[in-house]
Amino acid sequence: MASYSIPQLRSHLFYVLMAAAGAIVLAAMFAVHSMEVQGHIITGMNNQIVWGMPHVFAIFLIIAASGVLNVSSIGSVFNKPAYKVRAPLAGLLSIAMLAGGLTVLMLDLGRPDRIIVAATNFNPTSVFAWNIVLYSGMFAAVTVYLWTLMEQRMYEWSKPAAFVVFIWRFVLTTGTGVIFSFLVARQAYGTAILPPLFIVISFAWGLAVFHVVQAAIYEWNGKLLDEYVQKRMRNLMGVFVIASLYFVATYHLTNLYFARQTEFESFILVEGGIYPQLFWIGYVLLGNVLPLLLIYLPALDRFKRIPVASLLIILGGFCLLYVFIIGGQAFPLDIFPGYSVSSSFADGEIGTYQPSLPEILLGLGGVGVAFLISAIGIRVLDFVPRELPKK
């Protein structure tokens, strides 16, 4: 053991991490195979909770994939040098998370073997169909953008490419929010605030993911993050977290004002068991209040406060999506307003949902795919941010 040097140990650790992520992806593939053979009966999803844990993972990854590009936009579109040197890493993370999220979304389909049907039959009134175009276009746009950043001769094109990515990701996150906005009859959805809400939470979650990865890279390479850069990026994340909390609060407050929505709100915020707990403890307390304290209280400086705050923001994100997606479906449709309702099809009842191992594995597999793409990319290509010399 004594003959091992630190770089050798790191090299071994790298392969251990790769193997661990690979094992998770393999487990996810096994879960998908089981779902293919036995059907969705082995998941916790049913005819009321039709989207479950895989969608929580997929939508988190897709939203964060869009938000992490803020780093690129601030660098290349708004010309901030501290962000520009980080733009390639942000681009890589975006592609990695988009790939992970789409893998989950695709493999959760009832007929994943028919994915070619989705590519060849396009219903122009479906925002889902539009999102297929938006997601594939995003891959292309970010790839071209990375090329302009990493190939010297193309560098002059990096600004227009960044601008295309900037516009594209706004449209993409809008599209993701609109998936829920267009659901006319569901109390939790069907509101125009969702696309801007998704955009703002994407900023916070994307930057949180970036902070975690950046901290890991600097730690791994024994480098120290410049204090000025740290402060700027920390404050920016604080602003994004406050803004996302504002949008979530507005969404619930407007609902509370409408008499027809108060029953739903009391379910999500007070009486709904796991959902209010995840909302208040998971999202508000752990995902917002604590990170904001870590970001803005200098007394907490001795902790690794930014990576910790970022991890908490990510945790809060998962909690919010669980409440939003699964809690939103658990609340029964109001098919007969003014009537109490009962039937063999659980009309008028709170939907039950117990996430099963295969669907959790599928979700984790998406994170595994994102991790593998990022880690291999960072190791093989030049994605580590290099600070520009100070003037």
Added chain:
Amino acid sequence: MSDINLQRRNFLKTAAGAAMVTVAPGMLLFDVAHGNPQSVGKVRWGMLIDTAACVPGCNDCVTACNKENGLSGGTSATDPQWIRKIEIKDISSGREVSLPMMCQHCEHPPCVDVCPTGASFKRMDGIVLVDKHLCIGCRYCMMACPYKARSFVHEPLSDQNPDVPRGKGTVESCTMCVHRIDQGGQPACAEACANKVILFGDLNDPDSEIAKKVRSVVSTQIRADLKLNPGVRYQGL
């Protein structure tokens, strides 16, 4: 020179004749298969459900539907139910009503709007269906339906009815027994109801029984506020 021209003319005549002989029966069959679009467009199949005559606890329509379409009849959260009986109670007055609920075959169906592949579609006669070959099982239509009318096939299937193809991993719902309607029949639920609660017919034909009744009695569409114009109407709500 003139010989060659004649030969060419004859060849063209023969070729055109052969083409007509080849294509014409195909065209004829195509017309038969697709019906006459103009007459089909005029038909709007619908139902009028008399809730006053519907007996609480009676499940005959549900049983008939399950048998006709090869459904298991199970009522767990993952079992498909194309039609179900709902007992509703007015919260303020306490009045109770029992009624059958199924796909409402909307004129503006949200399931068709949101379906990414066009698997959810509306026929010209107003029946909303799922093309089992195009459905990728994304379940967005289930999220969009205001009536919880759709089910997802969670398990492998066996012993299917050849007239009603189904598939694991796809979404399905009431077809209004389209296979019966296309042969001049009635939906199984309407036929099975001893009290004649479900009146089926062409809403667009002013002389049809359903059209006459819709004109003469008060009937409502469920969630009419959504302006989806369902083809299923309820009387006595």
